[in-house]
Amino acid sequence: MHTTNRLFSTLSLLVLLAGCQSFLEVQPELQVDESQAITNASSAEVALNGLYNRLGNDGYYGSNYQALAYLSGGDIQWTGSQGAPQEITARKLTADNGYVGNAWAAIYRTILAANYLIETVPTLADPQLTAARKDQLVGEALAIRALSYFDLVRGWGGVQLVLTPTRKPSDNTGITRSSVDETYAQVLKDLTAAEPLLTNTTNRNRVTRKTVWALRARYHLYRGEWTQAEEYAGKLISDAANYRLAKPYSAFFANNAVATPESVFELAFSNSFRNGHANWWLPPALGGRREWAPNAQLVTLLNDPNVGGNRKDLIAQTAPPGNLWYGRLYYRNPIGTDPQYIIRIAELYMIRAEARARVGKLTDALADLNTVRDRAGLSALTAATTPDLAATLLAIEQERRVEFPFEADRWFDLIRTGRVATVLGITDTKKYVFPIPTSEILADKALTQNEGY
Template sequence: MMKKINYITWALAASVLFSCQDQLNLQPVSQTVVGEGGAGTAGSAIKDAASAEAALAGTYAIFKNGSAEYYVMDYFILGDGQSDNAYAGADNAAWFEVDEFRILSTNAVAARDWSYLYNHIASANSVIANVPKVTHASLSADRKAQMVGEAKFIRARAYFDLVRIYGDVPLVVDELPTITSDNVEEIYGQLYPARNTAEEVYAQIIKDLEEAAPAVPKTGPNKNTVTPGAVHTLLSKVYATRKDWAKVKENADKVIALGYTLMPNFEDLWDGKHENSAEAIFELNFQDWATGGNWGSSMFYGTDWKKFNTPSNDLIKAFDDEKDAVRKASTIFTANVTGKWSDKYWSLNTFPFAYKMRNTDASQNIIMYRLADVLLLKAEAANETGDLTTARTLVNQIRTRAKLPATTAADQAAMRLAIEKERRLELAFEGQRWYDLTRTARVVPVMEAVKDGAGKSLNYKLTDTRLFWPVPQGEIDKNANLKQNNGY
């Protein structure tokens, strides 16, 4: 009882502090930042079209500002550096823990990414909860529906990452009222939620996306707008993770029907001259430092200091074995860094860097979803449902752009591996590889087989209990209802 009283006392005090101290990461995951002076919820300022649009713009801006460290950096190290595509690189001990599968519950990256994703969810929740309440004539019913749909996509996208990173996580879909002495007992469980099962989280993700699909804008000023293409792409990814192949195909077909086309040259996607291209489905747009510039490029590319996501010997061997010179040239850059740093994996005179984000002046866009990804998901769905012909056609469509011969895969098992390889080479350093390996249950054997440049095993010790990150210890310390993942 005393512990509960202490939580209540903290919650009441924190309700006043959140508005000016949200950067201290004190709030539980269920709590949004309160309004001025602690009066009202974050969404209470949403009263008309202007304030509603500002709130939604703020939710989009979290990709570039409030949670930028996740979206421009951690997302890519988690998806590639944790896999066989890259070594952690740089000199950050927390990322070495991730790279070598010895992560602790006190890991700083695990703690911050949990907070960043819930921060994004809280912002989306505010839009979802409050925009429908606006009665001002300046905001039409159609626009309200669009805005809620856009926020539901953003919320679903964040939960999709959370459930894949941490497993069971608290499912928070409501904005809390202002905390007072009268209601704190009533909302105590919402302030300190337990973890929902992954099945419950996936059900909410799918519900959000199915509701968003018919509501979101059909187009936008650029690809940084949530449109039906983005929603159905995410649904394809979610259903692939759930192995519902009919739904993967259904949603992939909806994306394809919207008219996206592959860029003629693979390099067009990364040269900075074709942003918001015909292939891009959802793209984070960056302009300059003043508007939330993309500093992530400098984390991966450049010779001023040792960068993150150093391409692995295994990945470069995969490109070379496939004779995939086209995609390798756009994906990996080498430079002589002799005298600048040491490295246990690479010779310093031809040191590799991830190259898809190469513009370091803050204006580098990030392509989060593109058509090639969707075509390969459809190929996977076709193969898993016995349609080898369609799978082969789609894989060859991707290979043709890379100036590679047709796949030789002649049966379902061979095609499964061919698609896995194609996704690796096509999507390297786009934050996909780790999730592809985990959802296909291939991650343990693949990671155990990884070798260094001399052909020696790296002896990764990966077990099923290490496929999810630990729940951050700081979150458990704040919330007695949270339980830790097995193995931590």
């Protein structure tokens, strides 16, 4: 596979600054012989730290992958002058788009880093690396690889499955694309393998068994497996001692809050490892560029007391004469130290609501939906306002829209529910996936382009 070859000299395994105590401090990486990179307990721990860094990299959850979804979903506008994001918002995405290329490469870098841990850690003979700790390291890597392939398949469709390390340029070449079903099957295989290896503890910045349950709930929702989606979402919702909705809505992010009971999995950042989102959301007066901004329709929804409720705290307006609306989920000083929210307990409520509705449990679905609405300061919906499945699903769609507007949720929701043509007017189904980067197609004859690009 070309991605693995092109990144071979700089990726391989991530050997980061020695002696780091936290993955917040391990941004730099060295180019080394990756076949010798993981040799003992210490280097294995550093490699795992590096894997989380890959997940939060600017190309992945730190910026570009999220931006592809933001700018595709219809509620976020681009206010800058760069061509790549303009292509996305104008529905003229090409295979040469820089956001596409950066996101694709960053996700595969994450997969490659996970592959080294998955293969190498079980072979290590170090008395400081217990069997339980080996299981935890491998389990975290498997879960992150599952998340990476999940993000690839929902963005690009079926992709090349690279499941072993790339130690030399000839490794992992000539791999053809798997189907969508085969790619999803790999996601489930990795999550299933990870679950028994991980501890049943609560950690909002690292993967545990509970994180896997949350990811499985999302996976089953996308696959239309409603009973399993309800089951796995319920595992987190029932753990009220550790996971609950923060009240009011802004409590999970305002006043420099981190790792609140709202979060199931969030990435932490610091001065030495920065989250790129604030740079794009904040106006210049607050240190950003405000090149991603809520459009007028989203501003109206969030400011409507009957729709947005107290979620209006997600946005603010610059002083006159500009009067420009901006997103303030990412706002901290120093800039770039905001957490990145990968999955919150609110999403588990919304997953369970939809899963219950799909199997005819409309009363139970409304109960979950109203729990999220109550936190937003909204009145409860009733059987009179949502009398049937169609009305309930529309209510869930609307709630997700204003609950997760800055968490890259909207585009993928509309695609998976078959609503993108109705809502966004995009009738060309070929545009429901992103293009494979041109550079990858040219370099790897085994890789085929998505139809329409």
